[in-house]
Amino acid sequence: MKIAKRMNLLGSETAFAVSAEAAKLGATGKKIFPFHLGDINLSTPKSVIEAAKKAINDGKTGYCAAPGISELREALAKDVGNSRGLSYDIDNVSVQPGGKPSIGKYIAAMMEKGDSVLYPNPGYPIYESQIEFYKGIALPYGYVNTSEGLKLDFRAIEKGIEKGAKHIFYNNYNNPTGASSSNEEIEKLAKLVIDNDMFLISDDAYFDTLYDGKPKSIASIPGMYERTLTMYTFSKKFAMTGWRLGASIGPKNIIEQINRLNVNMESCTTHFVQYAGLAGLNAPEKETQDILDILKIRRDRLVEILNGINGIEAHSPEAGFYVFPKITNLLERTGYNDVEEFRKSVLNETGVSFCGRHHFGRPLENESDYYIRLAFSGINIEDLEEGMALFREWIEKSTK
Numbered sequence: 479m480k481i482a483k484r485m486n487l488l489g490s491e492t493a494f495a496v497s498a499e500a501a502k503l504g505a506t507g508k509k510i511f512p513f514h515l516g517d518i519n520l521s522t523p524k525s526v527i528e529a530a531k532k533a534i535n536d537g538k539t540g541y542c543a544a545p546g547i548s549e550l551r552e553a554l555a556k557d558v559g560n561s562r563g564l565s566y567d568i569d570n571v572s573v574q575p576g577g578k579p580s581i582g583k584y585i586a587a588m589m590e591k592g593d594s595v596l597y598p599n600p601g602y603p604i605y606e607s608q609i610e611f612y613k614g615i616a617l618p619y620g621y622v623n624t625s626e627g628l629k630l631d632f633r634a635i636e637k638g639i640e641k642g643a644k645h646i647f648y649n650n651y652n653n654p655t656g657a658s659s660s661n662e663e664i665e666k667l668a669k670l671v672i673d674n675d676m677f678l679i680s681d682d683a684y685f686d687t688l689y690d691g692k693p694k695s696i697a698s699i700p701g702m703y704e705r706t707l708t709m710y711t712f713s714k715k716f717a718m719t720g721w722r723l724g725a726s727i728g729p730k731n732i733i734e735q736i737n738r739l740n741v742n743m744e745s746c747t748t749h750f751v752q753y754a755g756l757a758g759l760n761a762p763e764k765e766t767q768d769i770l771d772i773l774k775i776r777r778d779r780l781v782e783i784l785n786g787i788n789g790i791e792a793h794s795p796e797a798g799f800y801v802f803p804k805i806t807n808l809l810e811r812t813g814y815n816d817v818e819e820f821r822k823s824v825l826n827e828t829g830v831s832f833c834g835r836h837h838f839g840r841p842l843e844n845e846s847d848y849y850i851r852l853a854f855s856g857i858n859i860e861d862l863e864e865g866m867a868l869f870r871e872w873i874e875k876s877t878k
């Protein structure tokens with residue numbers, strides 16, 4: 479049997495491979511400290527669970543419309559519109575089985591073979607995978623390390639635009655770096671997009687997980703409404719990673735094309751899960767605030783512990799589930815010159831499992847520092863502290 483050549487172009491989300499590796503080690507009896515995946519070990523809000531049960535009992539178990547049930551589309555149009563100061567209606571919303579499908583569907587619908595597409599790297603690895611699978615030219619842009627954290631590398635973005643990029647993926651707040659854009663940065667990026675007649679996919683996976691203040695969306699900048707497709711997901715805000723519910727939200731002509739892909743790919747998103755999502759959008763804010771409050775405690779403790787280790791520099795992310803510390807000096811101290819080797823040694827010897835920068839896009843040529851990513855969404859505070867104590871001990875033991 480011959481596998482189609484195009485499958486050689488498809489990438490992956492290698493954090494799942496790290497997760498499988500850790501699970502295998504765990505099966506031998508070793509205690510695992512899971513810092514590898516942006517999954518959540520907290521319960522989905524009660525109102526969401528109850529609505530799902532009711533929807534099943536009410537018989538919402540058959541097919542439904544490919545763009546999603548109208549009640550959920552309306553609620554999303556209102557919720558996403560209000561939080562961004564924009565006006566959307568039902569035809570601006572296509573319900574999806576998670577956030578991820580919006581990425582590949584946008585590419586399939588809007589990118590011609592040979593088109594150049596800018597994407598963040600380090601970044602969510604599915605951008606690179608989907609651009610290349612559909613035979614586009616993936617142009618990475620990185621981040622610059624500043625005293626305020628990692629900031630967009632505008633030189634790389636401008637270089638990509640000079641090369642003719644017409645599409646750009648933007649993930650504010652970013653996985654894996656924890657980087658968030660200032661208003662100036664968002665405005666500068668929007669200006670580049672508008673001046674160069676580009677289109678932007680705003681991956682808003684962590685928009686609703688900002689710990690303090692109000693989140694900002696690039697779609698709100700004048701001139702960007704018609705140039706932005708927002709990738710919405712219920713996964714993070716509502717601790718619903720395994721339910722698979724999200725949406726593409728943006729200009730009607732793009733949503734129409736994405737709806738056509740829905741028919742071809744999954745017919746519709748799970749019917750009763752859409753009622754669960756609807757209940758989430760209508761639930762008291764406290765239900766999701768409780769999740770954020772727990773995550774914030776974990777974030778603060780993890781950043782504090784990491785910065786107490788000689789050779790590690792960690793910024794505290796304003797949103798999201800990830801700390802992305804620089805470990806260049808730590809590698810030197812422990813005699814490693816490869817993050818993957820370092821990661822494997824730590825995992826096998828301590829059970830502490832995290833990802834390396836290389837799990838988030840092919841490393842760029844000019845990179846001179848080393849980073850790892852630790853997720854704090856899937857580990858409780860006691861295990862977080864126990865795991866970090868073992869990590870610290872291992873470092874002391876391994877220091878040359």
Ligand SMILES: Cc1ncc(COP(=O)(O)O)c(C=O)c1O
Nearest residue numbers: 516576577578602653683711713
């Ligand atoms: C930046 C980013 N985009 C998209 C996704 C995919 O979200 P979902 O699990 O809802 O498909 C994730 C999940 O971790 C993510 O971190």
